[in-house]
Amino acid sequence: xxxxxxxxxxxxAQLCRYGVSRLQVRGPRxxxxxxxxxxxxxxxxxxxxxxxxxxxxxxxxLDLPCVNLGxxxxxxxxxxxxxxxxxxxxxxxxxVIQLPAAHTLSNRFYRVHPRRNDRFVAASSMLKTLYPxxxxxxxxxxxxxxxxxxxxxxxxxxxVQLELEQAWIARMRLTxxxxxxxxxxLWLQYRDSSDGALPGEEPxxxxxxxxxxxxxxxxxxLHVTVSRSAEAGDLGDMIGGALNAPAAxxxxxxSAHRQVAAKLTEVLRPFA
Numbered sequence: 001x002x003x004x005x006x007x008x009x010x011x012x013a014q015l016c017r018y019g020v021s022r023l024q025v026r027g028p029r030x031x032x033x034x035x036x037x038x039x040x041x042x043x044x045x046x047x048x049x050x051x052x053x054x055x056x057x058x059x060x061x062l063d064l065p066c067v068n069l070g071x072x073x074x075x076x077x078x079x080x081x082x083x084x085x086x087x088x089x090x091x092x093x094x095x096v097i098q099l100p101a102a103h104t105l106s107n108r109f110y111r112v113h114p115r116r117n118d119r120f121v122a123a124s125s126m127l128k129t130l131y132p133x134x135x136x137x138x139x140x141x142x143x144x145x146x147x148x149x150x151x152x153x154x155x156x157x158x159x160v161q162l163e164l165e166q167a168w169i170a171r172m173r174l175t176x177x178x179x180x181x182x183x184x185x186l187w188l189q190y191r192d193s194s195d196g197a198l199p200g201e202e203p204x205x206x207x208x209x210x211x212x213x214x215x216x217x218x219x220x221x222l223h224v225t226v227s228r229s230a231e232a233g234d235l236g237d238m239i240g241g242a243l244n245a246p247a248a249x250x251x252x253x254x255s256a257h258r259q260v261a262a263k264l265t266e267v268l269r270p271f272a
Contacts, residue, residue, distance in 0.1 A: 018069075021084035022115060026053065026068040036065040037268060038089045040079055041098025044188050045070030049229075049238040049248040050257055055096075057261035062272045067092070075104030075117035076171045086178060094182040094271040096264060097175065102168035102205035103142050109163055112142060120145050130156055143198065150197040164205050169213045176217040184267055187211060187223040188260060191231075192250055222267055224260050229253030 016027035026046045030036060039045050039055040047053025047070065059066035069085055071078060079085050089095045104117040109127040113119035123136040131149060139145035150157045176183055192202045199205065211221060229235045234253025235245065252260075 018088055019084040021082050023069075023071045023074060023078060023082055023085060025085075026055070026070050030065045030067045032067070032088060032091070034065065035093050036067050037062075037094055037096065037271070038067045038069055038092035039096045039098075040085075040089055041070045041096075041186070041188075042074055042100060042104075043070070043072045044252055045096075045098045045186075046072050047257065048072055048251055049240045049244060050252075050254055051239050052254070052257065054257040054261040054264060057258060058264050058268060061261065061265040062268060064093070064272050070098075073116045073118045075100040075112070076175055077105055077112060077117050078115045080171070080175060080178065081114055090179055090181055092181060094184060094268055095179055096184045096186050096268070097179070098186045098188055099172070099203055099206055099211070100168075101203035102164040102210070103146055105164070105167050105171055107163050107167035109160055110142070110145070118142055127160070130159065143204075147195050147197040161205060165207070165210055168206065169210055172214055173217060176214065182220075182271055183218070184220040184222055184264070185211070185214070185218045186260070186264070187221060188252070189223065189225045190228055190252060190256070192228060220267060222263055224263055226252045226256035226259055229256070232256060 014027050015024050016029040017024055018029070037058065045053065045055065045068065053068060053070070055066040055068040055070070067088060069089065104112060106112050108124060110123050111121040113121055118141055120139045120142045128136065131152060134149065134152065136145070139148070149160060190202050191200055211218065228250055229238050229252060230249035232253055232255050234255050235249055237254050238248040240248055
């Protein structure tokens, strides 16, 4: 018997956990006793509402198992704090790490949930001092909180954004050092609608200057610009039904995954 996991569009058999990891990643489970590629990332790497995500397409093209460690709502904090996931990634022939949005990291201004990095947990005394008029108990999601701060003051928000950028660079460098294996940094970029207070570019708050600041540790950076499923005419090919269609419209669809897979296949071929 199989049932659909809410918010993924997938039956339970298409999700899995490895070892003692607490992260639910895209399945089916792959054999880790033979050479493989590993893929770290959020909803796009997971392939939310997509039947065949780009990791599976690369597997077909290169005939090498691709372990999809993509996890919905996960950022760098979730992966770095999961010993099992990092162990699996370090043992790979090569790792593809999707560059995450900068707002999904705990920093000096606020903390995010350790696994669901889109969830706002608490503001620091620094942020409360910067925004004394804001009641932070009103917020459950980081994006909602940041949009409200931006509307309060562009000048003060610039201080917050600088912290996000610096935290992202530091955490990405730590992640790349921890992986210590051939790594492809996938900068998967697309336009998404926002409330007008925040950038409409995904991954949010990530710039070319920040990627360059990663230095030689990010030896292989693959920048791919795609369209959302609604813009690409892919919405009808997304899985999950009408109930999930509004959420699916904001994510890359099957054609975008094919585009990413084609480029990744060429980059990863020397490591196969």
